[in-house]
Every structure is written in C-alpha cells, then in structure tokens.
Amino acid sequence: MATLSHFCGVKTPYPSVLKRSVHFPQLDFVGTVPFVSAPSKSVKASCCERVQRLVCKAQAADVNPKETKNESFGEVPDELTCVMKFGGSSVASAERMREVADLILSFPEERPVIVLSAMGKTTNNLLLAGEKAQSCGVSNVSDLQELAFIKELHLRTIDELGVESSTISKHLLELEQLLNGIALMKELTPRAKDYLVSFGECMSTRIFTAYLNKLGVKARQYDAFEMGIITTDDFTNADILEATYPAVAKRLTGDWMSNPAIPIVTGFLGKGWRTCAVTTLGRGGSDLTATTIGKALGLREIQVWKDVDGVLTCDPNIYPRAETVPYLTFDEAAELAYFGAQVLHPQSMRPAREGDIPVRVKNSYNPKAPGTLIVKTRDMSKAVLTSIVLKRNVTMLDIASTRMLGQFGFLAKVFSIFEDLGISVDVVATSEVSISLTLDPSKLWSRELIQQASELDNVVEELEKIAVVKLLQNRSIISLIGNVQRSSLILEKAFHVMRTNGVNVQMISQGASKVNISLIVNDSEAEQCVRALHHSFFESNLSELVWESRSGNGYATTTTPLSTLSN
Ligand SMILES: Nc1ncnc2c1ncn2[C@@H]1O[C@H](COP(=O)(O)OP(=O)(O)O)[C@@H](O)[C@H]1O
Numbered sequence: 346m347a348t349l350s351h352f353c354g355v356k357t358p359y360p361s362v363l364k365r366s367v368h369f370p371q372l373d374f375v376g377t378v379p380f381v382s383a384p385s386k387s388v389k390a391s392c393c394e395r396v397q398r399l400v401c402k403a404q405a406a407d408v409n410p411k412e413t414k415n416e417s418f419g420e421v422p423d424e425l426t427c428v429m430k431f432g433g434s435s436v437a438s439a440e441r442m443r444e445v446a447d448l449i450l451s452f453p454e455e456r457p458v459i460v461l462s463a464m465g466k467t468t469n470n471l472l473l474a475g476e477k478a479q480s481c482g483v484s485n486v487s488d489l490q491e492l493a494f495i496k497e498l499h500l501r502t503i504d505e506l507g508v509e510s511s512t513i514s515k516h517l518l519e520l521e522q523l524l525n526g527i528a529l530m531k532e533l534t535p536r537a538k539d540y541l542v543s544f545g546e547c548m549s550t551r552i553f554t555a556y557l558n559k560l561g562v563k564a565r566q567y568d569a570f571e572m573g574i575i576t577t578d579d580f581t582n583a584d585i586l587e588a589t590y591p592a593v594a595k596r597l598t599g600d601w602m603s604n605p606a607i608p609i610v611t612g613f614l615g616k617g618w619r620t621c622a623v624t625t626l627g628r629g630g631s632d633l634t635a636t637t638i639g640k641a642l643g644l645r646e647i648q649v650w651k652d653v654d655g656v657l658t659c660d661p662n663i664y665p666r667a668e669t670v671p672y673l674t675f676d677e678a679a680e681l682a683y684f685g686a687q688v689l690h691p692q693s694m695r696p697a698r699e700g701d702i703p704v705r706v707k708n709s710y711n712p713k714a715p716g717t718l719i720v721k722t723r724d725m726s727k728a729v730l731t732s733i734v735l736k737r738n739v740t741m742l743d744i745a746s747t748r749m750l751g752q753f754g755f756l757a758k759v760f761s762i763f764e765d766l767g768i769s770v771d772v773v774a775t776s777e778v779s780i781s782l783t784l785d786p787s788k789l790w791s792r793e794l795i796q797q798a799s800e801l802d803n804v805v806e807e808l809e810k811i812a813v814v815k816l817l818q819n820r821s822i823i824s825l826i827g828n829v830q831r832s833s834l835i836l837e838k839a840f841h842v843m844r845t846n847g848v849n850v851q852m853i854s855q856g857a858s859k860v861n862i863s864l865i866v867n868d869s870e871a872e873q874c875v876r877a878l879h880h881s882f883f884e885s886n887l888s889e890l891v892w893e894s895r896s897g898n899g900y901a902t903t904t905t906p907l908s909t910l911s912n
C-alpha cells in the first residue's frame with residue numbers, strides 16, 4: 346500500500362503519526378491511505394489541517410480517473426438502482442419531508458441514493474444572515490431575523506417529525522458561532538460563504554435520515570465534502586474534479602456492502618482539492634451532485650424532483666401557460682440550463698451525458714405527472730422548437746477593429762484579452778473586422794459589484810487599444826432551443842413575431858451545438874418577447890405550418906400583439 350508521501354511526492358512532515366495510522370473521522374472517505382487509530386489530542390490538533398491537505402491530494406492521486414470503476418472498486422451493488430434528488434421546495438417543511446419519504450417508499454423495488462437540498466429558502470436566508478452579520482456587530486448576531494427563521498424552521502420540523510433535537514443541535518450552535526465570527530471579523534469571504542451555506546444541506550439531510558430511521562427504514566447520512574466529492578477551489582462556483590467518480594463509487598459501494606442503508610447525501614457541496622475547505626457548486630448545484638453520483642455508480646436513472654411538472658416550454662413565472670416538454674436530449678437540456686432555465690443547474694448534464702444515464706425531471710407535488718425524460722438521442726423528425734429560455738441582465742460589447750492589426754490577428758487578440766482577464770464570453774457574432782459578444786453574467790455576478798465594474802473597465806480599456814468599443818448593458822439573451830435543422834423556419838417565425846411587435850433584434854447567433862439560436866434584445870422588452878414567441882410557436886399548430894411550408898405552399902401566421910399577452 347502506498348503512503349501519503351508516495352501520493353504527494355513529498356516527504357510527509359508527520360512520519361510518526363502516519364506510522365501509527367491516525368484515523369480522522371472527517372477523512373473517512375480515504376480508503377487506501379493508512380491512518381492511525383488514536384492520536385494524542387495535541388498531535389491531532391497540530392497536524393490535522395496539514396494532513397487533511399495531504400490526504401486530499403493523496404485522494405486525488407490515489408484514484409486513476411481513466412480506470413473503469415469496476416476494475417478499481419469492484420462491482421457496484423445491483424440493489425442501488427437510481428439517484429433521487431429532492432430540491433429545496435420538495436423538503437421545505439415536515440409535511441413535505443413526510444411526503445418525500447412516502448414517495449421514496451412507494452417504489453419498494455428501488456434502492457435509491459437520495460440527494461437533498463437545504464429546506465425551502467434556507468440557503469438564501471443563510472447568505473442574508475452572513476451579509477448582515479458582516480455589518481451588525483457581534484452583540485446583535487442572535488437577533489438576526491434570518492438566523493431566528495432558520496432555527497425556528499428546523500426545530501419545528503424536528504418536533505413535527507418526532508426526531509431527536511440533538512440531530513442538529515451541534516450545527517445550530519456552530520452556525521451561530523460562525524455568524525459571530527463573521528461579525529467579529531467584519532468579513533465574509535467566498536470561502537466563509539460556502540462554509541456558511543453548507544449548514545443548510547447538512548441539517549436537512551440529518552433530519553431526513555433521522556426521520557427515515559425512525560420509520561424503520563435504514564438510512565445513512567453523508568456530507569458530500571467527506572465522501573469524495575472533490576472540486577476545484579473556486580468557492581461559490583466550484584467544478585467537480587474527475588477523482589470524484591471513483592472516490593464516491595468506492596465509498597458508497599463499500600458502505601453498502603458492509604451494512605446496507607439508503608444513502609442520504611448533501612447536495613450542492615464539495616471539498617476543495619487544494620484547500621480541503623467546503624466548496625459549493627453554484628446555486629442549484631444539487632442537480633449536479635445527483636448526476637455526479639449517478640455517473641460514479643453507473644446507475645440506471647437519475648431523477649430530479651422539483652415543484653414543476655418537468656422542464657417546461659418556458660419559465661412559468663414569465664408565462665404560466667408553459668407546457669411540459671416530454672423528451673429532451675442531453676444537448677438540449679445542457680443548452681437550456683446554460684442559457685438560464687433555472688430548472689436545471691448549468692453543468693448538471695455533463696456527468697449524465699458522459700455516463701449516458703437518463704435523467705428524469707419530476708414533480709414531487711404531482712408525482713403522477715410523467716415529467717421530462719432527458720436522454721442521448723430522440724426522434725427529432727417532428728421537433729421544431731422545444732423551449733424558450735431567457736437570460737437577463739447581460740452585458741453586450743460591440744467591438745470594431747481600428748485596423749491596427751491585420752484581419753488575421755484581430756479575433757485572436759480580442760479573445761486573448763478575455764482570456765487574460767479571466768472573463769467568459771457567452772454569445773458571439775463576428776465579421777472579419779468586427780465582433781459582437783455577450784459576457785456570461787453568472788461569472789460576473791459571482792464577483793463583488795465593485796470588482797465587476799472595474800473588470801468591465803479593464804476589458805474596455807484593453808480592447809480600445811485595437812478597436813472602437815461600445816459597451817451595452819441591460820440586454821437579454823432569448824435562446825430558442827430546438828431543432829436547428831429547421832433554423833429557417835424558426836428564424837422566419839421568430840423574426841415575424843419580433844417585427845410585428847416592433848422589437849429590434851440586436852444580435853443573433855446560432856451555435857455549433859445545433860440546438861440553440863440566440864437573439865439579443867433589450868431587457869425591458871424581453872419578457873414580452875418570450876410570451877409572444879411562446880404563443881406563436883406553441884399555441885398555434887406548428888406541425889401544420891411545417892408541412893405546408895415544406896410542400897411549398899407558404900403559410901399564413903397569426904401573430905398576437907405583445908400587449909394582449911400578459912402573465
Ligand atoms: N423552462 C423551465 N421549466 C421548468 N421550470 C422552470 C423553467 N424555467 C424556470 N423554471 C423555474 O425553475 C423552478 C424549479 O427549479 P428549482 O427552484 O431549482 O427547483 P428545486 O429547488 O426544486 O430543485 C420552477 O419552480 C420554475 O419556477
């Protein structure tokens with residue numbers, strides 16, 4: 346068996362500790378690294394962080410992502426069949442937790458891995474509490490309304506479910522201490538933010554596990570950051586690293602083999618590979634946790650249970666007449682999520698696509714509804730438009746070359762400026778000497794406002810060395826997700842809607858993915874456009890239109906003016 350120093354390529358500073366094989370409970374997931382059983386308190390305290398860091402590296406080095414899981418970790422037990430992820434709205438109260446438990450138990454043939462988000466709006470409240478603590482002063486932390494709300498919600502849920510309050514008492518105490526620390530330091534770093542919000546998922550999973558156990562259903566709680574979900578150290582928006590898959594498979598399989606119990610895993614959280622600190626996967630990240638576990642175990646299906654009947658033809662908050670989309674491909678779902686549909690986390694389709702594991706989006710409030718099934722391929726012969734997605738508050742740049750560079754160098758130079766400044770570009774339209782593009786708002790939003798403004802200034806300043814630059818803010822991207830083989834039809838219809846309603850499209854882009862056409866309009870017009878487009882594409886008989894246009898007869902469209910469509 347290799348030692349830490351083999352993995353890390355360094356001589357460990359704690360040889361005596363390692364010889365005694367220390368066991369740190371919080372590092373339980375590291376299976377092949379030898380640890381000690383009973384270190385003295387002082388040794389444990391002094392070396393814990395350092396060893397943690399080494400172990401995290403060792404963990405990543407220990408597993409070879411190229412090896413298949415069966416070669417490395419033995420067979421995944423047949424009994425584990427699927428992942429079921431329940432979002433915040435599905436576990437918002439004791440009543441909802443009871444319904445979710447009933448739902449899980451109504452599939453006796455399934456032995457699922459359960460992934461849970463924080464209860465209801467807990468994540469938002471934790472973030473607000475952190476922001477207020479930063480400015481409120483230590484003596485006022487216990488008066489924070491958000492802290493009181495979180496405590497009350499969790500203690501009431503515990504009480505109503507009839508489980509021990511000790512299940513989360515340590516977490517509630519530590520949460521208050523943490524907020525005190527933030528108030529004392531007057532600082533809330535992204536790292537502290539991630540640690541702060543982790544309390545939401547840590548508590549919901551503990552309560553739910555205790556409840557299942559009380560019902561006599563054997564369940565085991567897991568904190569994702571201790572079971573092998575290893576990420577980059579990009580706090581608040583971390584990426585899953587490859588080493589995660591074999592580590593998670595090994596841990597869940599091993600535990601199941603030795604003592605079968607339904608795993609209840611915290612969504613949204615991970616462990617930074619360098620810092621060993623708790624990270625989060627970006628808002629809505631529990632979807633990504635679910636697909637990651639699905640891929641790691643090679644399960645039959647990944648289910649994400651929400652408060653809507655599946656992926657809809659548009660955001661129901663914009664237009665309540667949105668309908669369920671029965672089937673999607675991974676590509677369509679990824680594009681839809683990336684371009685702003687809140688229903689799925691932007692990165693969540695990647696593991697599912699890589700593992701070719703179907704994803705089913707279901708409604709925990711209406712389990713009988715068939716939901717949306719997301720698979721590798723589907724019959725596109727009748728498909729035109731699948732869904733309309735809106736991304737608001739986008740920054741657009743029009744960049745025209747001053748011809749100081751040859752035309753070859755221009756595009757390369759523009760993109761190297763973005764690369765150097767670490768800014769992601771979303772939608773692009775180019776000619777030889779000019780380029781229009783939008784900047785990924787989620788990447789900008791994750792930074793402080795002041796930092797955003799100065800970053801934009803930096804971009805413009807750099808670009809102005811080679812081009813005339815126009816910075817246009819408050820724009821929206823409307824993405825038309827569908828069968829781009831029918832792009833002429835989609836564009837004809839979309840532009841007809843826009844023209845009839847007097848909306849000027851400022852940029853258009855059809856990406857290489859072949860499932861998405863993006864139109865840029867003003868923020869102020871965007872929601873109305875989505876409603877009018879929805880009406881035109883989904884509420885008139887488009888299949889007839891396709892047929893007629895293919896037979897060369899043309900067609901008559903009826904376009905409803907924006908003003909008559911309200912939400
Ligand atoms: N195209 C869409 N299809 C379905 N839901 C959407 C869409 N766009 C936005 N949403 C919103 O996403 C919500 C579900 O996502 P989310 O709140 O993250 O669920 P959960 O917290 O249960 O995982 C819905 O309540 C709906 O308001």
Ligand SMILES: N[C@@H](CC(=O)OP(=O)(O)O)C(=O)O
Nearest residue numbers: 432433462468628629630631
């Ligand atoms: N609780 C986290 C993670 C998450 O995935 O939540 P939800 O499943 O409720 O979108 C959030 O609010 O972002």
